[in-house]
Amino acid sequence: MLNLPAERPHAPALPHRTSVTENGSFAIANCTCGWRGPARRARDRARRDATRHSSD
Template sequence: MESQSRAHRTTPLADAVHHRQPSHLTDTHERGAFALAECSCGWRGPARRSRDKARTDAADHAAAAAGSAPDS
């Protein structure tokens, strides 16, 4: 019998998703040549070649979730 599930992840973002925290905790990570942004709410940004753009996507999502997004 395994003491931990193979699906168990230890990153803060994964822990937040696992415990269904209502706050929007964003993170970026790389997959090959692309950077991706994701949030504890399940949102995922598009794959970007620019790490800075992926971070901007994450910040924009967090701001929109907090209700402080600029009007479009």
């Protein structure tokens, strides 16, 4: 008899909640899933990074 692990139901995927934080003259997009975007000097580029991540 094989001892297979019990199947667990998949938890529903949580929505990605992104934010932009500032560190000196840099803006960084962050997500609740642990993702972090590159440091950007332009806040609008950091916001675009966050939007792209949320829509993926």
